[in-house]
Amino acid sequence: MPEAYLIGDLSTQKVLFANRAMLHFSGYSYNEISQLTIDDILIDQSHHVITDPNDNNYSEGFFQSKNGNRFLVEVNGSILEDDGIILFILMIRDITERKTKYKSLVARLDMEAMLAGLSTRFINLDVNDIPSAIQSVIMEVGDFSGADRVYIFEFDDGELETMTNTYEWCSTGVISRQNILVRLPVVMFPWWIENFRKGNIVNIPDVNLMPPEASTEKEMLLLHSIRSVLLIPLFLERKLIGFLGFEALHDFREWPENNNRFLKMIGNIFANALAHKKDVIALQQSEKRYRDVVESSPNPMVVLMGNQILMVNSAAKKILRISESGMSLKSSEVKKIISPKIYRYINKFLKINATNKAPIEFEYINSDNERYILDICLQKISIDNEIAVLIMATDLTSRKILESEKVENIKFRFAIDKISLLANSSQTKQETLQFLADQLGEILHANGCFVSLWDNENNKAVPVAAYGPYRHIYRNIAKDNNEPTLTASVLKSKKIMVVPDVLKSPHISKSIAEKFPSKTLIGIPILHKEKKLGAVLLAYNKLRNFSLDEISRIDSLVEPIKLVFLKAQLHEEIEIAYDQTLEGWARAIEYREHELLNHTRTVTKASVEMGVILGFSNEDLIQIKRGALLHDIGKMGIEDRILLKNGKLSDEEFDEMKKHTTLAYEMLKEIRYLKPALDIPLNHHEHWDGGGYPRGLRGEEIPLFARIFTLVDVWDALSSKRPYKEPWPKEKIRAYLLDESGKLFDPTLVPIFLQFVDNLTPDWFDNLKINI
Numbered sequence: 117m118p119e120a121y122l123i124g125d126l127s128t129q130k131v132l133f134a135n136r137a138m139l140h141f142s143g144y145s146y147n148e149i150s151q152l153t154i155d156d157i158l159i160d161q162s163h164h165v166i167t168d169p170n171d172n173n174y175s176e177g178f179f180q181s182k183n184g185n186r187f188l189v190e191v192n193g194s195i196l197e198d199d200g201i202i203l204f205i206l207m208i209r210d211i212t213e214r215k216t217k218y219k220s221l222v223a224r225l226d227m228e229a230m231l232a233g234l235s236t237r238f239i240n241l242d243v244n245d246i247p248s249a250i251q252s253v254i255m256e257v258g259d260f261s262g263a264d265r266v267y268i269f270e271f272d273d274g275e276l277e278t279m280t281n282t283y284e285w286c287s288t289g290v291i292s293r294q295n296i297l298v299r300l301p302v303v304m305f306p307w308w309i310e311n312f313r314k315g316n317i318v319n320i321p322d323v324n325l326m327p328p329e330a331s332t333e334k335e336m337l338l339l340h341s342i343r344s345v346l347l348i349p350l351f352l353e354r355k356l357i358g359f360l361g362f363e364a365l366h367d368f369r370e371w372p373e374n375n376n377r378f379l380k381m382i383g384n385i386f387a388n389a390l391a392h393k394k395d396v397i398a399l400q401q402s403e404k405r406y407r408d409v410v411e412s413s414p415n416p417m418v419v420l421m422g423n424q425i426l427m428v429n430s431a432a433k434k435i436l437r438i439s440e441s442g443m444s445l446k447s448s449e450v451k452k453i454i455s456p457k458i459y460r461y462i463n464k465f466l467k468i469n470a471t472n473k474a475p476i477e478f479e480y481i482n483s484d485n486e487r488y489i490l491d492i493c494l495q496k497i498s499i500d501n502e503i504a505v506l507i508m509a510t511d512l513t514s515r516k517i518l519e520s521e522k523v524e525n526i527k528f529r530f531a532i533d534k535i536s537l538l539a540n541s542s543q544t545k546q547e548t549l550q551f552l553a554d555q556l557g558e559i560l561h562a563n564g565c566f567v568s569l570w571d572n573e574n575n576k577a578v579p580v581a582a583y584g585p586y587r588h589i590y591r592n593i594a595k596d597n598n599e600p601t602l603t604a605s606v607l608k609s610k611k612i613m614v615v616p617d618v619l620k621s622p623h624i625s626k627s628i629a630e631k632f633p634s635k636t637l638i639g640i641p642i643l644h645k646e647k648k649l650g651a652v653l654l655a656y657n658k659l660r661n662f663s664l665d666e667i668s669r670i671d672s673l674v675e676p677i678k679l680v681f682l683k684a685q686l687h688e689e690i691e692i693a694y695d696q697t698l699e700g701w702a703r704a705i706e707y708r709e710h711e712l713l714n715h716t717r718t719v720t721k722a723s724v725e726m727g728v729i730l731g732f733s734n735e736d737l738i739q740i741k742r743g744a745l746l747h748d749i750g751k752m753g754i755e756d757r758i759l760l761k762n763g764k765l766s767d768e769e770f771d772e773m774k775k776h777t778t779l780a781y782e783m784l785k786e787i788r789y790l791k792p793a794l795d796i797p798l799n800h801h802e803h804w805d806g807g808g809y810p811r812g813l814r815g816e817e818i819p820l821f822a823r824i825f826t827l828v829d830v831w832d833a834l835s836s837k838r839p840y841k842e843p844w845p846k847e848k849i850r851a852y853l854l855d856e857s858g859k860l861f862d863p864t865l866v867p868i869f870l871q872f873v874d875n876l877t878p879d880w881f882d883n884l885k886i887n888i
Contacts, residue, residue: 119137121206122157123204129155141208159186175193189209218529250390263287263364265287265361267294269297271358276356280299305333307329317346318345319346319373323345324338345361346362348361350383350384350390416429418436421499425450426504461476466505476492477512488511490513494506532676549581557584563584601624605639612667613638615638615639618636634655636658637656638670642677724740726828730824736821740825749780750778751779777801804823828869831869853869
């Protein structure tokens, strides 16, 4: 469409003029748009290109039309003065489609790269190696697809009567079902089989929405808590021999329809692999047929016996630069043509007791100095009762060039987009900054990437995240306040700084430099309106210089990085406010139940410290803390006559009291950031043997956070004085917890918890501050 323009008063940010293209794009009339300010249209401060003279005059952001639709746009801005009024001019272009195509291209390139790798995996495998190769590929495909379970079913005896789950891969935590899925009657799956016969892929993003004719399959999927499923029929010579399946158990999963072609290609690879044994036998029975296949193959193939070339196909002749006369070459000439490196590899292969060798990548330079990248695999064959070697190669040269010249640039732009999206993500501050370090380290090919935030109060840099082998020690490096650091230097200079040799630089303490193998560093200062936010350091283990283009590429990352730093800073402030609010709610419950003062703080601290003992992540510890603080929040909905009753509750009153678990869930379920913490308020009265409430969960059906808290909660209740009881002695509590192990409590947690309790000292109860 024509370029869309806005002109406005810089001081008031009010729109004064919009061209016809802008009115069409926005959906506003001229009178309507003239009543708006730039903030009403560009909703994410993309107009900083004309409000901050220090910023670049180009930005990307979101444009909101009159009907509320949002578009990803690029914004170019400039400023001019007219009769004493300073005006801004913005040119806005819709780039939504371009970005969508770009992401689609990257996904397609990744998928094609995976398919290229899989397509050669099964060439000339020994019959006995086929199962392990299929299992390996199943795992690779599962990891690539993000599925929770990937499997292959084959029809038994080649007929559509029964089928068996012959191969399976499960992600971490998913229980295998392969041993029970044996010789299942095909009639149990009529809807699937009908679709398979037609060559259709069965794509079910939500099992609950399956059609009525799929009721049998739906019942089976729901029984095993499967949320989404994708099934690809496997055909061999137009005969249905089985199917490849992908399952999502934890979340509903959309399987894009535009990936169907690739998925069918993966299915073809597996179908061919399953039939590979038959092909190998056929090839061994017919040497002539084998030679014909080799000669006509587009992949280079050579048969070598000792130091003599017995056969070379057309594709190999082109690369090796030999003709039929190459058959009579001398031994030394053969070694030179094949290349000494490949020749040594062949000799090692001949010495081992194996019939084939998996592909390995070699660089090959022929007599015309042409460079090839070849994926070479080897197979022993028998010719006149003598052992020969079939050398098969896949020419990867073109693909490697494409990867180095084009894909590298696409990945760089894609990485910039991912970094920019971090500013709007829901990740925690630490997750955000660690992701930033990982992305920068990878796209800039650094050996290390270190991220520091600037502590204004103490006037020093605080290490927070790192990429590379030293990521786990970077945050704990001790240094004197007087030691010079590159972070401080680049923030002072306010510009990107290259340190070609760290050991000779005045900007870095020698004691710090010697802790890393880095030879060259680049420091990137991150500032916002002259305020120091922090810095990013890129480390390289070899001395190197950087071109102006490379520095320009790094400079293009500064603005996205700044947005991530600002997001992390804001996220931290919000987290603090959230937790202070939760602690206030917890105190409100304690004040209502006077006898429970300090109960919430005690069980919260103990639950968090149990999480530390069990090796939970920092994010999990935060969720345990929040869940423990809110474990009795549902009692806000229980009447005082029941909650504060002095005597024993009646059955009717106890039923009302039990509702506090579900009340807590209903009160908090719409608060997005609290959802991971709701396992404790909802389930902390469930029992290991299934005798608890509100849902009667049993064993590991009870979330782990809740199992931990149940143990802590009962321990504190028995240890504390109540109006109706005195605190129990430690030994009596220990005996009770052991006796209820496997009944009320998870038996694996009880001994761990008792050891934790045994190590508590009196001052632990005096200081109930929770540190995460």
